[in-house]
Amino acid sequence: MTSVSNKTLLITGCNRGIGKAILTKFTENGYNVIACNRTISDDFRTFCNELMQKYNVEITLYQCDLSENNSIADTMKAIFQSKVQIDVLVNNAGMAFGAFFSMTSVIKIKEIFEVNFFAPVLISQYVSKWMQKRRSGVIINLGSVAGLDPMEGFTAYGTSKASLMMFTKILAKELGKYNIRVNAVAPGLTETEMALEMEKKSEEYMVNMTSFKRLGKPSEIANLVYYLSSDEAEFITGQVIRIDGGM
Amino acid sequence: MTNLEKYNEAFIASFEITEEKLNGLKYQDIEFWDSVGHMTLVANLEDAFDIMMETDDIIDLSSYEKGKEILTEKYDISF
Numbered sequence: 439m440t441s442v443s444n445k446t447l448l449i450t451g452c453n454r455g456i457g458k459a460i461l462t463k464f465t466e467n468g469y470n471v472i473a474c475n476r477t478i479s480d481d482f483r484t485f486c487n488e489l490m491q492k493y494n495v496e497i498t499l500y501q502c503d504l505s506e507n508n509s510i511a512d513t514m515k516a517i518f519q520s521k522v523q524i525d526v527l528v529n530n531a532g533m534a535f536g537a538f539f540s541m542t543s544v545i546k547i548k549e550i551f552e553v554n555f556f557a558p559v560l561i562s563q564y565v566s567k568w569m570q571k572r573r574s575g576v577i578i579n580l581g582s583v584a585g586l587d588p589m590e591g592f593t594a595y596g597t598s599k600a601s602l603m604m605f606t607k608i609l610a611k612e613l614g615k616y617n618i619r620v621n622a623v624a625p626g627l628t629e630t631e632m633a634l635e636m637e638k639k640s641e642e643y644m645v646n647m648t649s650f651k652r653l654g655k656p657s658e659i660a661n662l663v664y665y666l667s668s669d670e671a672e673f674i675t676g677q678v679i680r681i682d683g684g685m
Numbered sequence: 686m687t688n689l690e691k692y693n694e695a696f697i698a699s700f701e702i703t704e705e706k707l708n709g710l711k712y713q714d715i716e717f718w719d720s721v722g723h724m725t726l727v728a729n730l731e732d733a734f735d736i737m738m739e740t741d742d743i744i745d746l747s748s749y750e751k752g753k754e755i756l757t758e759k760y761d762i763s764f
Contacts, residue, residue: 511739514737518737563740567724567727567731570724571728571731615721
């Protein structure tokens with residue numbers, strides 16, 4: 439891999455929304471990228487090819503189902519064998535779900551936790567071990583305001599994100615000695631397909647709660663993630679940073 | 686360097702001990718083999734044998750002898 443920055447980002451779930459914006463932001467800044475997605479469409483391959491040509495970087499695609507531990511393990515082994523050094527890990531992939539507590543099965547909660555919490559934990563276990571050897575690295579988890587502020591209908595999603603954000607703080611404590619920084623961003627409602635899946639009245643309610651009376655843009659979240667990955671944020675670790683337009 | 690020499694060297698480098706103290710050595714027997722030292726040992730073993738150890742194996746690596754057993758059975762490294 440040859441690029442301007444000679445650094446590599448590993449990101450999960452980047453074929454749309456916030457993940458796609460993060461992928462774009464990092465490649466704009468010369469990062470090579472290892473992208474792990476559940477599905478890899480022809481459109482996404484074309485999009486990546488355009489980024490590679492435009493910014494002279496490498497994007498390597500792995501098909502990985504985050505709801506399956508074996509799929510994660512196989513992907514991590516393949517990355518390990520490729521001998522690529524991971525500088526930044528962004529655990530972005532997430533599964534949205536909204537329903538009242540009484541209409542949320544435990545099976546559904548486990549399904550959401552599998553992708554939103556256990557997968558980032560497992561991936562962080564692999565990648566942080568590689569980072570520990572080099573005494574360097576940055577991990578950024580995508581949390582959510584739904585994991586900070588209690589909101590009706592977020593039993594599964596909110597608790598999974600709350601767990602991820604507490605995990606972030608604990609991991610930062612454990613990995614600080616290895617010069618690895620771990621932070622989370624907690625976006626409010628953002629202009630993504632995930633947001634479109636919400637009931638209209640819920641969306642309006644959340645928009646009205648913001649100071650700016652609008653949804654966030656994926657690029658705004660990507661800018662914060664990129665900042666946290668940069669040396670300019672070298673003394674920031676164990677933080678959950680809200681980016682919600684002032685909710 | 687033989688596999689046994691590489692294995693021993695990983696322990697010696699991780700815990701700053703001499704070779705004669707390796708037999709029978711168990712996790713937390715000595716000051717340097719604490720949780721942080723354990724991860725240093727894992728890193729040194731992974732580097733020495735070019736392997737990626739699974740979390741379950743890292744947890745099971747409770748002694749000098751157990752480590753040899755894990756590497757033999759799970760990672761095809763013979764001693």
